[in-house]
Amino acid sequence: MITDRAEELLSRIALGEDSVLELKKVEFSGNRVSGPHRDGMADELAAMANTVSGVVVLGVDDRTREIEGIPLEKLDLLEDWIRSICNDSIDPPLDCVIRKVAIADGKGDEVAILRIDVPRSLFVHKSPNGYFRRIGSSKREMRPDVLARLFQQRSQARLIRFDEQVVPGTSLSDLEPDLWNRFRTALSPKEDRSFLEKMKMISEDEDGAPRATVGGLLMASKSPHIYMSSAFIQAVCYRGTSRGEARQLDAKDITGPLDVQIREGCKFVESNMKVFAIKAPNRIETPQFSMNAVFEAIVNAVAHRDYSIYGSKIRLHVFSDRLELFSPGSIPNTMTIESISERQSARNELISSLLARCPMNVDAPNSQRSFIMDKRGEGVPIIITESEALSGRRPEFALIDDSELKLTIFAAPSPHGDS
Structure with a gap:
């Protein structure tokens, strides 16, 4: 360079x-x-x-x-x-x-x-006249086989998973010691670079320079969106049951390391949902949504979204009668909408393993978690069971254009009959 x-x-x-x-x-x-x-x-x-x-x-x-x-x-x-x-x-x-x-x-x-x-x-970039690569001092349009190979190399399908790929332009200084040191144990290498390499939070690029990996940047940088512009949660609360700028009650772009995004996403829902109260004879409070289910849903979205899709962020939309969570990417491997509650598959192994070492940071009633992820595939069953028990309606998963997973969690009805 x-x-x-x-x-x-x-x-x-x-x-x-x-x-x-x-x-x-x-x-x-x-x-x-x-x-x-x-x-x-x-x-x-x-x-x-x-x-x-x-x-x-x-x-x-x-x-x-x-x-x-x-x-x-x-x-x-x-x-x-x-x-x-x-x-x-x-x-x-x-x-x-x-x-x-x-x-x-x-x-x-x-x-x-x-x-x-x-x-x-x-990513692989297309310009007005096609797909090009540089050979010496000139550009050459890529043949179909070369283009297919490049797409494979820069996609999740390559042998090196996408979350283990280096992020161009980054350096060790983009990772915060207070964020990556929390993953250290007594058996970890003493030398910082050796530790970060072992944790796959940094890796060498083709020139031998140490760079932050996708997973390292997402978990150990305070501003990963600087290099990965779509790595955030767009949260919006609407008045009523439909979208529209005039209907927005609250909106926030939630950035930061992934565990912070999970915490702040849960806070956004908690601060915007209603909590109903009745006396029977003691006061009984019923929230619109199970915060344990919301926590599991946001964890799944953050951990399993496809970060290789450019320009697509997680969208968290709260309505008076439901919560909708959109996560970029299709369903991993051979899973289907019908089998999603019975099977477990991780798109981002590095991110999942790091989240499994992050202490629980959300007050989610009924949760038995000590760490943000358990990697046992219990998240979706919890989302379904707790949400259905609260609202009487089973949450719905839908795949949009084979490129985005949508989860709808229905709100508990008001015991007073209002909305």
Whole structure:
């Protein structure tokens, strides 16, 4: 990877393009970028992300290697243009670092260029003209067999599970010692890196650099959504029984390590549900939802969702008559909707094993848990049994478009006959 040192960047530019360096001359027509072509730029960025971590430099002629620079008054325009390409012309959108850099041209004068650091992605990106990879200093459209192999390598189906894959651009400093030290035991390696590697919270990338894994980031980072933008719970409470912005009573994006997301998700439901009270002759309180069932449902969603699906978050929606929980991904392995209460299967072994070592952090009445997960497959039966006993209706599981699992838990009716 090309470092931030100006001297190294200059020397690499002098040598010309290669697998990790792309140079582009930029031309303007008024307040519009006329060159390079927008679609061609998208193809170049996606090809690099599909292949290897690299750098694209705008403001350098790729044929003569002459540093021409970018007019200062056009820098913001060019940055917005690149950001728009990354978000709108590449699927899934590409996360990269865009920086304005001052550098010396061939005459020794200081000029401005735009440096784009493109990490090797967790995903396979499609650009306007297809799927590309980088070979040397050029891009090549991928043949079907190469594309299929790349999808397999970057999906959950590969030998290395998705939650054990490294997250590009991360480092050891992205993991918090107070979060990963809680998994230590007397038998754990004393040296930090050895311990993190053994726990599979870090691993080496193709260049030998230590990176946080997906599971490590989700369990030992205070802000995993910075690198995995969909790794959060979108919680919304609605007035009545239907959705609509005007009907929203409360809304919150719940971020943080997964055990915190579980705790805060339960708090959101508890603070927004009704608790009915009657005197018979002593006061009896009946909540709309069993918090033990809600806890198990959120744990299952967080532990078993498919984190390889870009742009899909967990959605927790509370209505006056029900709770709906949407979890990205199909049902793991050969399970079906009908067998979901009888079978056990873990999509994310690393995440599940780490949650099984996290002390219980939710006040869930009737729960016998000491740790957040037990890995014995008891969660779904608890959701069904306790919810049905409270509301009189069996919770419903549904698979939407084979890409999202929906759980509906029905609310207990008011003993007073109101809603």
